Amino acid sequence: MTENKIPYKIYLEESEMPQAWYNVRADMTTKPAPLLNPATGEPMTAEQLEGVFCRELVAQELDNDTRYIPIPQEIRDFYKMYRPSPLVRAYCLEEKLDTPAKIYYKFEGNNTSGSHKLNSAIAQAYYAKNQGLKGVTTETGAGQWGTALAMACGYLGLDCKVYMVKCSYEQKPFRREVMRTYGATVTPSPSPTTEVGRKILAEDPETTGSLGCAISEAVEDATTHEGYRYVLGSVLNQVLLHQSVVGLESKIALDKYGVVPDIIIGCAGGGSNLGGLISPFMGEMLRGEREYKFIAVEPASCPSLTRGVYAYDFCDTGKVCPLAKMYTLGSGFIPSANHAGGLRYHGMSPVLSELYHEGLMEARSVEQTKVFEAAEYFARVEGILPAPESSHAIRVAIDEALRCKETGEEKTILFGLTGTGYFDLYAYQKFNDGQMDDYFPTDEELAASFAKLPKLD
């Protein structure tokens, strides 16, 4: 098929949609390091993890060997309501940039949660329901994960308790209303309703919160209430597994037209989108079948890959979670409240951390004013108002396309457009008013944070 026959948007038929998730760990030579019990320093057992997480999800979390894990029919039916998501050929962007590069993006924003998060939310809620639980607890930062989980729980009739990072809760009252409309209860974090929340508030009453705090509260809530478990929207191996549907669909769509990307770009907070998007491509590279250039893009204000250390750390601020080996800024690190949107997590998915550590992936950090410039440019040219998170990937995709313009290379770029910015207009307003600024943690700040990493021996 010739290049010019590629439509603006490639949709898969229902029959072409993936029937199994791809588990990239099965193809990794060095597996991601296991979660450790902070009390003993020993790997967490399934039994220990099942006190916090649903049974089936624990099995997925620990499974480093099964390459394809079937997607239950009920989840595939739910996927059919909002998937397949379109793989878009960015003809307008290419023309506007006057680049020889060919740009594609996988757009995950066409559902009410506004992002890819729904892919894992429905899976996690399904397994919770299947286990006979009453409900689940979680944290949300920018609000996309909380909304996704509220939708999934609303659909299945599960109770849903969301701890929302306080600065997002205040900047995004309407996010809260979406979650309420789907039947969830939403609490600003840190809150006085949990022990860990009270402790954090006592130490810093003015804190704007962080994902790390909110995780601690949600875990405490789940483990102190009968019939509840905690679910997490990123970082974990199981989440990357569920999000592999993004990469699988992208690959099937590109394969239909014989297109092979040279560069694959995704924003990276905890790693759910990036991990999902690159998984099947990374699998090919791990198996020696093909070479790709992968770029993780993170905010300069929360640069876990580019300025963090690869070490065991707590997943949460309150230190109630297991230890994970990952690139981290330290579990006490809280990015500036001036930083818009998500990608505020101190650590990075252990799977992606290991891949990055092995040199299989690059990472770049970008300043938020540059990110919003790219976001506005993209919105006007491609018509979609992107989420600030997604716009990190747009920034680097544009930079790479402009590099192609200089060199004349006709590279094929694929990036993940994880979501829409309808609930980020507060940040857009700051940008429109010229009141947005950039923020970088200082070396001293990071060193102080690293000094507090847990000591293992």
Added chain:
Amino acid sequence: MTENKIPYKIYLEESEMPQAWYNVRADMTTKPAPLLNPATGEPMTAEQLEGVFCRELVAQELDNDTRYIPIPQEIRDFYKMYRPSPLVRAYCLEEKLDTPAKIYYKFEGNNTSGSHKLNSAIAQAYYAKNQGLKGVTTETGAGQWGTALAMACGYLGLDCKVYMVKCSYEQKPFRREVMRTYGATVTPSPSPTTEVGRKILAEDPETTGSLGCAISEAVEDATTHEGYRYVLGSVLNQVLLHQSVVGLESKIALDKYGVVPDIIIGCAGGGSNLGGLISPFMGEMLRGEREYKFIAVEPASCPSLTRGVYAYDFCDTGKVCPLAKMYTLGSGFIPSANHAGGLRYHGMSPVLSELYHEGLMEARSVEQTKVFEAAEYFARVEGILPAPESSHAIRVAIDEALRCKETGEEKTILFGLTGTGYFDLYAYQKFNDGQMDDYFPTDEELAASFAKLPKLD
């Protein structure tokens, strides 16, 4: 093809997308009444209309004969960025309602403007650009039309000035920011920047505004600035023409699977969505090829079809526009500020008014608390958070499906899901908090408004 092979979502291939708009007026025996010059009572000439509207759009406005009008390539290319929109089989809703009815909806919310309005916005902006104009002015109520026009103008590099109904401006600050992000300037209406705005403010300084006021201001702005014309997102014949793309795509998608709807339902404010959705089906009925039941759904608080009169009236509050023959509540009628969302216009498309007058279409009015009940139900079952406007259609679609449950009839229902409710969370919040109430104009109120209709002889 058997019924159970119908996917959750039917997407057309690019090659199946309509290449021409369908002009339902060509098949109407009695054409919609012409716009009249209020000064003379004579039909407006093309020359007179061209002082306000773009040239090519005037030609479309006056063309009652050409059945198919080609869609220019540039507009078709823009359509490819966000169209075809999915035709969704509401399997989950059917199951939840336990109805033998088969429910389909055409979902127009998957673009940043969040509604079908973009279909006409890009067409109108294109013709303005083609005519060498500097920019366009318009009004917006709920904000969907203004956002759509801002996007279209941002894409084409046209200046865009939006007068936004004051109560929406205040309830939806983020709508304003989307428009600004696309480069538009947004003014709350009534405003002191126009003569008509100053007059309306002098009479009622506390007014929350209305579409009728905002239209007057936008028209004054356009006609007093060189290189500008006024564009309107509903009511006009040209808008229904552009919106026929919604109905055409729906029909092509249903035809592919041999599905024929029995009942076609759309919300109706000015009539752009309903007119576009039903056009090709109505054409079949007008040509005697097939029978359908069409239902226009309007808010009980602004019931132009069900409680209005069919008469010549001003399109705007300031009486600067031509007279149109339509079902109207009187150009001075302003619906309660308690009414959420759009559908606040005092009149109805002359095309739809004539079809309704001839008994070719039914109309129902619904209370907003019932509408939000349906909206929340739909959101939880089908996953999409609907706009309040669209939820009027959902309400009646559910009512019809429940009637089928009683009678056992396996009717096929098609409704227009015009948009998403991401910017309507203020209204959802009121509903979630149990603080939403219903409002009906009294007979005395309406009689007083009708008494002020222009007298023609």
